Amino acid sequence: MLDITRIRQDPDIVKAALAGRAEDPGVIDRILAVDAQWRGILTQLEELRAERNRVSKEIGRMKDAAQREARAAEMRAVRDRISELENQVRQVEEEREALLLTVPNTPHPSAPVGPDEEHNVVVRVWGEELPNYDFEAIPHWDLGPELGIIDFERGVKLAGSRFYVLAGAGARLQRALIAWMLDVHVREHSYTEVYLPFVVKEEILLGAGQLPKFADNLYHDVEDDLWLVPTAEVPLTNLHRDEILDAAALPLRYVAYTACFRREKMSAGRDVRGIKRGHQFDKVEMYQFALPEASYDTLEEMLEHALTICRRLAIPYRVKELCTGDLGFGAAKSYDVELWAPGCGEWLEVSSVSNCEDFQGRRANVRYRPEPGARPQFVHTLNGSGLALPRVVAAILENYQQADGSVVVPAVLRPWMGGIEVIG
RNA sequence: GGAGGGAUGGCCGAGUGGACGAAGGCGGCGGUCUUGAAAACCGCUGUGACCAAGUGUCACCGGGGGUUCGAAUCCCUCUCCCUCCGCCA
Numbered sequence: 001m002l003d004i005t006r007i008r009q010d011p012d013i014v015k016a017a018l019a020g021r022a023e024d025p026g027v028i029d030r031i032l033a034v035d036a037q038w039r040g041i042l043t044q045l046e047e048l049r050a051e052r053n054r055v056s057k058e059i060g061r062m063k064d065a066a067q068r069e070a071r072a073a074e075m076r077a078v079r080d081r082i083s084e085l086e087n088q089v090r091q092v093e094e095e096r097e098a099l100l101l102t103v104p105n106t107p108h109p110s111a112p113v114g115p116d117e118e119h120n121v122v123v124r125v126w127g128e129e130l131p132n133y134d135f136e137a138i139p140h141w142d143l144g145p146e147l148g149i150i151d152f153e154r155g156v157k158l159a160g161s162r163f164y165v166l167a168g169a170g171a172r173l174q175r176a177l178i179a180w181m182l183d184v185h186v187r188e189h190s191y192t193e194v195y196l197p198f199v200v201k202e203e204i205l206l207g208a209g210q211l212p213k214f215a216d217n218l219y220h221d222v223e224d225d226l227w228l229v230p231t232a233e234v235p236l237t238n239l240h241r242d243e244i245l246d247a248a249a250l251p252l253r254y255v256a257y258t259a260c261f262r263r264e265k266m267s268a269g270r271d272v273r274g275i276k277r278g279h280q281f282d283k284v285e286m287y288q289f290a291l292p293e294a295s296y297d298t299l300e301e302m303l304e305h306a307l308t309i310c311r312r313l314a315i316p317y318r319v320k321e322l323c324t325g326d327l328g329f330g331a332a333k334s335y336d337v338e339l340w341a342p343g344c345g346e347w348l349e350v351s352s353v354s355n356c357e358d359f360q361g362r363r364a365n366v367r368y369r370p371e372p373g374a375r376p377q378f379v380h381t382l383n384g385s386g387l388a389l390p391r392v393v394a395a396i397l398e399n400y401q402q403a404d405g406s407v408v409v410p411a412v413l414r415p416w417m418g419g420i421e422v423i424g
Numbered sequence: 425g426g427a428g429g430g431a432u433g434g435c436c437g438a439g440u441g442g443a444c445g446a447a448g449g450c451g452g453c454g455g456u457c458u459u460g461a462a463a464a465c466c467g468c469u470g471u472g473a474c475c476a477a478g479u480g481u482c483a484c485c486g487g488g489g490g491u492u493c494g495a496a497u498c499c500c501u502c503u504c505c506c507u508c509c510g511c512c513a
Contacts, residue, residue: 042473049481050481052493053481056442060441060494061442074493075494076492079492079494244471375471
């Protein structure tokens with residue numbers, strides 16, 4: 001959520017920033033109009049409340065019953081007027097809040113400007129020598145079933161399209177990746193591992209920015225009004241909801257494994273083959289609560305943490321800086337990390353690392369106190385996949401395949417694979 | 425799921441209709457004293473909002489609603505926590 005004070009003070013700057021996202025800047029004018037209305041009503045309301053408080057105290061001190069009743073009668077009218085104004089204020093406030101919740105974050109000035117993903121900028125490429133096979137690399141959706149480690153038919157039987165079953169060494173490989181990534185981030189990158197609920201309340205989705213705009217893409221349990229998490233970022237953002245953190249303790253670093261659930265309504269018909277885009281997938285997520293002055297250093301650092309994983313898997317990757325039109329709703333600046341998959345001939349997005357600045361901190365009310373006695377400020381939050389599992393599995397299968405159809409297990413994973421060196 | 429008991433400031437804990445944004449204690453910060461520290465004593469110590477920006481006003485005692493001139497206090501409701509029973513990985 002954007003700061004209403006900032007919108008009041010610099011509406012044109014905010015509008016210009018949103019224009020870069022191909023977002024309708026007219027919403028800012030509507031917010032300003034409702035805000036002005038809200039302030040007008042609030043001023044009247046508070047004046048009346050001040051009068052009521054003053055006179056009520058007088059009444060409490062009065063001895064004469066008739067005089068007392070006369071004043072009380074006057075105050076009954078004031079009370080009714082207050083009640084009317086309270087309803088109006090609440091209504092206008094809700095309207096303002098509802099509008100504010102739909103406005104995306106303003107991009108950082110360093111984000112490349114452009115309307116869509118065509119304008120993202122590749123900033124780094126690693127692994128110049130793409131694998132040069134003396135056989136034709138086949139895609140994971142053929143390789144997996146042949147090895148008996150990915151079962152699409154039975155996934156569909158159980159849960160419908162976009163679900164699959166991992167079996168044997170395939171399931172083991174995914175579990176090994178999760179355990180290994182968590183260990184690397186905990187031991188080498190100083191994150192604290194947390195295990196989180198996979199379902200959350202509506203207000204938690206609002207805090208992270210998935211609601212109210214993206215309800216279509218979420219699974220919702222109507223009976224208990226709980227939502228399946230689309231990413232661990234959602235509960236992590238709210239982990240310190242309504243808290244004032246100790247500035248000396250920042251940054252706080254968390255890493256969590258969760259399953260992620262997405263209805264993929266917006267991507268219907270896209271990426272239907274393979275395990276690239278399913279309704280359920282596993283992910284190891286990095287998250288940091290940072291001081292505002294440090295958050296852009298933190299962003300670079302988190303990107304490195306994700307790239308460390310890629311490099312140790314020895315799979316070629318590239319890093320893209322997202323342009324203003326392709327940034328996620330809450331992000332001010334993002335990098336995407338993609339692994340090369342020679343079988344399907346695609347770069348697979350395995351990580352997105354973002355600085356949301358104080359956008360989520362304000363929505364989830366996570367603050368810190370800069371100095372003892374100083375006013376609390378909103379923290380900056382950063383999230384980054386470290387990494388998203390199915391696509392890493394796909395990339396491993398396609399990069400490590402051999403002419404006989406078997407797949408070599410990457411050296412770093414063997415201790416987590418019970419020493420298995422080859423699948424097949 | 426059934427029965428009962430709770431929810432007050434960073435923490436503990438008073439407060440059953442009017443001078444209560446809230447006693448007291450602990451913790452924290454500052455000071456006096458001290459070579460230094462401790463002890464003792466003194467002072468300060470929640471969050472947010474609005475504007476006419478002031479020794480200003482308003483709101484907040486789990487959430488929401490109600491009664492009243494006036495609610496931490498009375499009523500309704502929801503959530504969460506605790507105890508006992510049932511069920512269960």
